[in-house]
Amino acid sequence: MxxxxxxxxxxxxxxxxxxxxxxxxxxxxxxxxxxxxxxxxxxxxxxxxxxxxxxxxxxxxxxxxxxxRGMVFQHGALFEWLTVGENISFGPRMAGVEAQKCAEKVEELLGLVGLNGFRDTPIYNLSGGMQQRVALARCLANNPDVILMxxxxxxxxxxxxxxxxxxxxxxxxxxxxxxxxxxxxxxxxxxxxxxxxxxxxxxxxxxxxxxxxxxxxxxxxxxxxxxxxxxxxxxxxxxxxxxxxxxxxxxxxxx
Amino acid sequence: MSEANVSKKRMFFLYRLWNTDGLAQRKTVTFGDPAAVQGGAIWGVVSVLVTALIWQFVSMAEIVSPLFWPSPEAVWTKFVVIATEGYKGFTLAEHLGISLYRVLAGFGLGCLFGIPVGLGMGLNKVIKGWMDPLIEFYRPVPPLAYVPLVIIWMGIGDSGKVLLLFLATFSIIVISARAGVASVAIEKIHAAYSLGASRWQILRHVILINALPEIFTGMRVAMGVCWGTLVAAEMVAATSGVGWMVLNASRYLNTDIVLMGVILMGVVGFTIDMCMRSLEKKLIPWKSKGRS
CATH class of the missing domain: 3.40.50.300 (P-loop containing nucleotide triphosphate hydrolases)
Structure with a gap:
């Protein structure tokens, strides 16, 4: 290069x-x-x-x-105008996955990254660590082969x-x-x-x-x-x- | 709850009365600390009252002729008279209504065209290249300067006034929308691409929403400028509107009407800005919270 x-x-x-x-x-x-x-x-x-x-x-x-290839960045890549759940379901929603399936996926991933109960919280109310949990969940929602961090x-x-x-x-x-x-x-x-x-x-x-x-x-x-x-x-x-x-x-x- | 607890609570309440601000009171250095200028709304009330008192006092002492310095009562009386009987064929509400219509029409059109052009300039080299010199050329020219041109081209109807206000809004909105596009963190764009979003989806769900805070700030500034340009716009051969009313009254040295019109414009402008501010808080709650 x-x-x-x-x-x-x-x-x-x-x-x-x-x-x-x-x-x-x-x-x-x-x-x-x-x-x-x-x-x-x-x-x-x-x-x-x-x-x-x-x-x-x-x-x-x-x-x-x-x-x-899912991406997780250090900072600034979450959509702060969306809630935790909406951030996580961004990929599936853009792909046109039906709402019911998106919601199930979100619940599953919230559990996986330890954010149960934070689905409707706005991003700007989360600490840095919790924001990175959202970033991980958001990237997993698309079921990528590789995760790049x-x-x-x-x-x-x-x-x-x-x-x-x-x-x-x-x-x-x-x-x-x-x-x-x-x-x-x-x-x-x-x-x-x-x-x-x-x-x-x-x-x-x-x-x-x-x-x-x-x-x-x-x-x-x-x-x-x-x-x-x-x-x-x-x-x-x-x-x-x-x-x-x-x-x-x-x-x-x-x- | 035990007796002792209750009295402790009372004690604490008394303590709070004395020390209204807790930690802030314990700060040893306040000059230069931005937190030290928080609050202070009470001084705003005081300043308005003192100004009104000085106004009243100067009129009562008759230091200046009432012809140039009408008393608060005279202005209030004129307000009531014009509100009920009207001024030169239109009631005050009609004057205000027509002015508001012009401002909102010019402002609305400015936003309608300004936002897409600004987004386009932020996203496309060719659009930026085309529009940049044109906007930068006309932007610094005060709207008053093209009033004659607007009369020549558009005649004396409402369209000329709306055009003036449109031009005032347009450049501000374009610049703010363009800045809004530029403010997007490249990580957000990259994240959206990696999540499989199409270009159109990225424009709609990331770039446009990300630019909203800047666009809204631009809209607030533009609304202020519009309201300020109104008088210039209503110099264009008008027969109605608050700006025209003030201009017309000044010709006959009706200083009380002029003053009333000026205060009215101030109050309306202030109210509009307050409305836009609360709208901003509702629509863009993430703005003041910092970017994540």
Whole structure:
């Protein structure tokens, strides 16, 4: 993926990104800012078309956005003029699904994300964590094959974030969907990812891929326990080491 | 409830009387704190009363001739007389009605055409390119400046006045609708595409609704400007309307009628804005709550 930068020089945003996901995967992507992880997500979502290469789902090439790939954004993507229920049923309603079926779907998803009784609440009366629950439910309402999350928990406070991580794992295990999560948090990346992809900038490329056991265990176990386990800490230190050495190469003077 | 509890409640009530504002009273720094200027409606009442008193006092002292400075009673009497007997063939209600009709017609047409044009400019490069110079050219010209042109083209009927008010509304609405489109977070658009919405559905369910707060603000501004342009519009060879009444009365130095007309226009304008504000709260409840 190459595009023209602000100074007219072509910028090589991504190079040699080569990987595949299967139904069982929850993939987290980690890397310093400017490593092209958002560009990668936008290409998979279909909002950008790559200058070279292609993305395939079930062998079909992606040419634009579609219902098979649900999106969860960090912030600002909910429709604040609609209630919780109307947000969740947005996809089915646009597709012309009958009201009765929409209502059933909404009730089912409200239960799944833990928002029972909030169907008629306006979005602006919800806390940040609850808004992200709505965003997750809204994307699930369309029954996508893949869920793409762009820093989904980045705007939440630390406590809410931990709770939401468990919810993400629960949804992943119950719906058996492919999940692709971009995050800034090393801990989150290791905890959520059954596979963790570490990317480096200039141009964006994959440096290392991990297969991790924590996501599979994370739903039922105590997240604090997992995160303080020796195995978890070992991976965390390794990843932090990589990220730090990248940062040092980028700005040797340090800040 | 126990006796002690009740007396505690009473104590608390007394305490509340003394400390009307709780936490706000405990703030040590208030200058520059926006919360410190909340409330204060009581001063509005005081200011109106004091102004009225000064008015009354100056008339009673006869510092200025009543010909130029009519007393509050004189203005009130004129109001009653014109409301019952009328002014130059029309009652006050008729003058007001015809003015309101002109404003609402001009304003309504301005919205009817302004909103789609503004949305179009926000969504399409070609439409933006076409309309931008035209609107930016005529927008800063005060409506009074094209009154002669409007007389030449439209004659002396109502259509000329409506056209003037239409022009005043149109540019404001176009600009606000365009800004409303620009204000949409790209995440909302992307989310809607990913949820399978078509372009038309995105326009209707996301872009248009998202632009409503800006459009409504524009409508409020435009309504104010319209009401303000009314006098200019009714200079166009009119024989009725509040603006015309004021202009006509000034020619005969009927200062009491002029003053009455001015106050009336102020009150009506204020009432319309209050109505629009409450409508805004009802239709766009999410506006003041911040964007999620």
């Amino acid at each position: 190459t595009y023209d930068g602000s100074d007219g020089q072509p910028v090589r945003a991504l190079e040699n990104i080569n990987f595949s996901m299967s139904q069982e995967d929850i993939v987290t992507v980690l890397g310093p800012s400017g490593c092209g992880k958002s560009t990668l997500l936008n290409i998979i979502a279909g909002f950008l078309s790559p200058t070279a290469g292609h993305v395939l789902i079930d062998g079909r090439e992606i040419t634009g956005p579609g219902q098979d 762009d820093e989904p928990l980045g705007a939440l406070d630390a406590l809410t974030r931990e709770k939401m991580q468990t919810l993400v794992l629960k949804l992943w295990q119950e719906t058996r969907k492919m999940v692709f999560v971009i995050t800034h948090s090393v801990e989150e990346a290791i905890f959520l990812g059954s596979r963790l992809v570490v990317m480096a900038p200039r141009p964006g490329h994959i440096v290392k891929e991990f297969q991790l056991p924590f996501a599979a265990a994370g739903r039922d176990a105590n997240p604090r326990e997992i995160k303080s386990s020796r195995e978890f800490i070992a991976v965390r230190e390794e990843v932090l080491e990589m990220i730090w050495s990248m940062e040092e190469q980028l700005s040797p003077a340090g800040v």
